[in-house]
Amino acid sequence: xxxxxxxxxxxxxxxxxxxxxxxxxxxxxxxxxxRSVAWRPILLGAVFKATGSQPLVHQPxxxxxxxxxxxxxxxxxxxxxxxxxxxxxxxxxAARACYWLQGEDDAAARRLAHALxxxxxxxxxxxxxxxxxxxxxxxxxxxxxxxxxxxAEPAVKERLRAETxxxxxxxxFGSPYFVVDGEPFFGVDRLPQLEKxxxxxxx
Amino acid sequence: xxxxxxxxxxxxxxxxxxxxxxxxxxxxxxxxxxRSVAWRPILLGAVFKATGSQPLVHQPxxxxxxxxxxxxxxxxxxxxxxxxxxxxxxxxxAARACYWLQGEDDAAARRLAHALxxxxxxxxxxxxxxxxxxxxxxxxxxxxxxxxxxxAEPAVKERLRAETxxxxxxxxFGSPYFVVDGEPFFGVDRLPQLEKxxxxxxx
Numbered sequence: 468x469x470x471x472x473x474x475x476x477x478x479x480x481x482x483x484x485x486x487x488x489x490x491x492x493x494x495x496x497x498x499x500x501x502r503s504v505a506w507r508p509i510l511l512g513a514v515f516k517a518t519g520s521q522p523l524v525h526q527p528x529x530x531x532x533x534x535x536x537x538x539x540x541x542x543x544x545x546x547x548x549x550x551x552x553x554x555x556x557x558x559x560x561a562a563r564a565c566y567w568l569q570g571e572d573d574a575a576a577r578r579l580a581h582a583l584x585x586x587x588x589x590x591x592x593x594x595x596x597x598x599x600x601x602x603x604x605x606x607x608x609x610x611x612x613x614x615x616x617x618x619a620e621p622a623v624k625e626r627l628r629a630e631t632x633x634x635x636x637x638x639x640f641g642s643p644y645f646v647v648d649g650e651p652f653f654g655v656d657r658l659p660q661l662e663k664x665x666x667x668x669x670x
Numbered sequence: 671x672x673x674x675x676x677x678x679x680x681x682x683x684x685x686x687x688x689x690x691x692x693x694x695x696x697x698x699x700x701x702x703x704x705r706s707v708a709w710r711p712i713l714l715g716a717v718f719k720a721t722g723s724q725p726l727v728h729q730p731x732x733x734x735x736x737x738x739x740x741x742x743x744x745x746x747x748x749x750x751x752x753x754x755x756x757x758x759x760x761x762x763x764a765a766r767a768c769y770w771l772q773g774e775d776d777a778a779a780r781r782l783a784h785a786l787x788x789x790x791x792x793x794x795x796x797x798x799x800x801x802x803x804x805x806x807x808x809x810x811x812x813x814x815x816x817x818x819x820x821x822a823e824p825a826v827k828e829r830l831r832a833e834t835x836x837x838x839x840x841x842x843f844g845s846p847y848f849v850v851d852g853e854p855f856f857g858v859d860r861l862p863q864l865e866k867x868x869x870x871x872x873x
Contacts, residue, residue, distance in 0.1 A: 517730070517731065518729065518730045518731050518732065519729075519730055520729075527720070527721045527722055527843075528721050528841055528842075528843040529721065529843050531841065532841060532843065532854060532856060535854070536856070536860075539863065539873075540863070542873055543863050635731075638731055638735060640731040640732050640735065651735060651738070653735060656857070656859035657739075657859070659746075659862075660742060660743070660746050670742075670745055670746065
């Protein structure tokens with residue numbers, strides 16, 4: 468079942484703290500084993516409807532632990548992190564911007580994804596607002612008028628809907644969620660297992 | 671807040687696969703940093719009532735992933751593992767046996783805890799049945815009649831009830847769950863963070 472050069476599939480929601488941590492680690496990890504990464508933003512709200520779940524921070528007892536663990540996990544990995552004042556946020560605009568730009572220039576889409584995650588989880592900017600997504604794009608040289616038009620395109624909206632639906636059909640139940648040669652890994656804390664898998668072609 | 675020689679507190683349910691994996695790793699990890707481990711079996715059923723949760727394997731989508739992840743995590747750590755045919759099981763008898771023996775001989779209680787976990791997650795023996803707990807105890811030299819009488823003692827029953835209640839009051843919401851100098855760590859996948867915490871006295 469192993470496909471030598473298949474990309475690591477990386478599912479995430481732009482409002483997911485563990486997704487942000489993973490976004491800072493996965494490209495280097497994959498590259499060290501000759502793999503690229505396919506970045507696939509999805510909507511966790513739709514996923515939670517399918518699983519009957521809810522955001523971690525809203526769950527009894529787990530919520531308080533999660534807030535502590537987000538910050539500690541960031542320190543563990545040496546990554547900057549500040550819990551945003553508004554959390555979680557809707558991530559349709561961020562995800563659509565990412566998919567649209569992938570169609571134009573994959574490297575630029577990667578830079579935009581990093582910039583959006585960092586704007587939210589380092590800078591505390593509300594990427595749930597379209598204006599913030601446009602502003603972050605503009606800082607990278609994406610004309611706001613072009614991006615705003617793209618966000619309203621039916622094909623772009625449909626792409627995000629289809630990716631989320633396809634992710635759910637594959638069993639994706641949270642963020643970050645990775646698939647390597649058909650093998651699923653959930654959570655930034657599974658990156659050591661994912662790395663061993665890449666190194667050995669399974670274990 | 672750091673207490674130099676305080677034991678690592680290890681909360682677990684005898685029916686928890688990740689608890690079993692942690693049980694094989696935590697003593698050596700703590701000892702490498704001059705710490706002992708206080709083993710505290712609890713009843714996840716009571717915990718799940720408090721959190722409104724349910725066993726992982728019963729959760730939509732997460733269940734299938736969990737079964738795969740249990741076995742893969744065991745391989746990752748180089749530990750033997752076979753998913754028991756009967757799962758989960760009630761663990762009152764196992765937990766009570768462990769607390770009773772702690773009162774007599776802590777090292778023997780540790781050996782019993784390992785033997786019970788291994789009987790279940792390697793040998794597939796149903797430790798939810800009191801007879802199995804008595805048999806596992808007998809294999810370690812604990813007279814079945816003495817253990818059977820101990821399991822019926824009100825003080826032993828109360829100890830388990832009180833430990834579970836105290837765990838919930840502290841925020842324990844799953845298994846394994848560790849507390850090091852007041853810092854909580856949930857999951858066998860947090861052992862690398864726990865180790866860094868022990869090494870540096872926090873990070």
